[in-house]
Amino acid sequence: MTQNLRVVAYAERLDDGHRTSLLAVLRELGRVVDEAGARTPRFEVLTLELVPSAPTSRIRVALRTWSPTTGAGAAVVPAPVYLPGPKLLILDVDSTLIRQEVIELLAAHAGREAEVAAVTDAAMRGELDFAQSLHQRVLALRGLPVSVIDDVVDRIELSVGAERLVSAYHRAGHPVGVVSGGFSQVLDPLAARLRLTFAVANELEIADGRLTGRVSGAVVDRRTKERVLRESAARAAVPLAATVAVGDGANDLDMLAAAGLGVAFNAKPAVRAAAGAALDLPDLDVVRHLSDV
Structure with a gap:
């Protein structure tokens, strides 16, 4: 059984545009089954749990394309880590x-x-x-x-x-x-x-x-x-x-x-x-x- 992955986006400020564009990218790569956000005085985090339908390497490539266009960082986190x-x-x-x-x-x-x-x-x-x-x-x-x-x-x-x-x-x-x-x-x-x-x-x-x-x-x-x-x-x-x-x-x-x-x-x-x-x-x-x- 394929383990879920987490996709974590982070920036000083995240808005609805970041979320919408990230979900659009992930829609081609799997199914988002959970979502959570966190805010500190210095940065914001958006965490999405993904049932992947594509290899992790392909998801990472997609996120590396997404990040420069949005000014936010993003990472794929394997299940054992979280x-x-x-x-x-x-x-x-x-x-x-x-x-x-x-x-x-x-x-x-x-x-x-x-x-x-x-x-x-x-x-x-x-x-x-x-x-x-x-x-x-x-x-x-x-x-x-x-x-x-x-x-x-x-x-x-x-x-x-x-x-x-x-x-x-x-x-x-x-x-x-x-x-x-x-x-x-x-x-x-x-x-x-x-x-x-x-x-x-x-x-x-x-x-x-x-x-x-x-x-x-x-x-x-x-x-x-x-x-x-x-x-x-x-x-x-x-x-x-x-x-x-x-x-x-x-x-x-x-x-x-x-x-x-x-x-x-x-x-x-x-x-x-x-x-x-x-x-x-x-x-x-x-x-x-x-x-x-």
């Missing part, structure tokens, strides 16, 4: 859970922020090998005093909606974790603040109170991110189909593909094209409505 049961949320950190790129904040102390930012952008677009690019960027930090880490921790800003999203998952009893190509020395205080279930990141090497320009151990790359997702889901006894992963860069692609729902958050074009949902509305709390938490 039905009752255990779930897991895993997020990238830089430019996803937080607004900044940590390595650029660190590089600013060495006067090399622009140089490092250019390499970061290329890596996130998938133009450079992530591990090699990370080693190149971390080298720019060599000689900085370890005190710069505390300065960066104090400057971290969570993305809009991040705390609401994490809190909602916690209240529902679901684990929430992060896996980052950034650095544990910066991430660990944030993970403690948000009471995250797990946090995985690179570790900056430190000697004599200064950064050496190297990382300790293997780099957290796209393969590591996928592995952490799979292992964390197994450890929490959450079916992989009921996991939600959120990220923005090329090093998130494997994790997004493996999750039950991969969400590209204000992401690079290649990531948007590959993800199950593309969220351009700059509020992570929308993810809560995708997974019905």
Whole structure:
């Protein structure tokens, strides 16, 4: 028996025109059997339950055509992600859970922020090998005093909606974790603040109170991110189909593909094209409505 799907539309404001045009698109792809709406101070959501008569891939293509013409986003959500049961949320950190790129904040102390930012952008677009690019960027930090880490921790800003999203998952009893190509020395205080279930990141090497320009151990790359997702889901006894992963860069692609729902958050074009949902509305709390938490 074919499982129902949910189609979730979201924008700062949705009106009857959005609903009418979306229903017209879906009429060719299945039968809408339920409808609900939600409103927050920052955005509105329209949720439609669909008995599909077309493949999910075709529905996604239709929604990607609909979105640019209406200014609203839309996502197809598989049943395991929104039905009752255990779930897991895993997020990238830089430019996803937080607004900044940590390595650029660190590089600013060495006067090399622009140089490092250019390499970061290329890596996130998938133009450079992530591990090699990370080693190149971390080298720019060599000689900085370890005190710069505390300065960066104090400057971290969570993305809009991040705390609401994490809190909602916690209240529902679901684990929430992060896996980052950034650095544990910066991430660990944030993970403690948000009471995250797990946090995985690179570790900056430190000697004599200064950064050496190297990382300790293997780099957290796209393969590591996928592995952490799979292992964390197994450890929490959450079916992989009921996991939600959120990220923005090329090093998130494997994790997004493996999750039950991969969400590209204000992401690079290649990531948007590959993800199950593309969220351009700059509020992570929308993810809560995708997974019905």
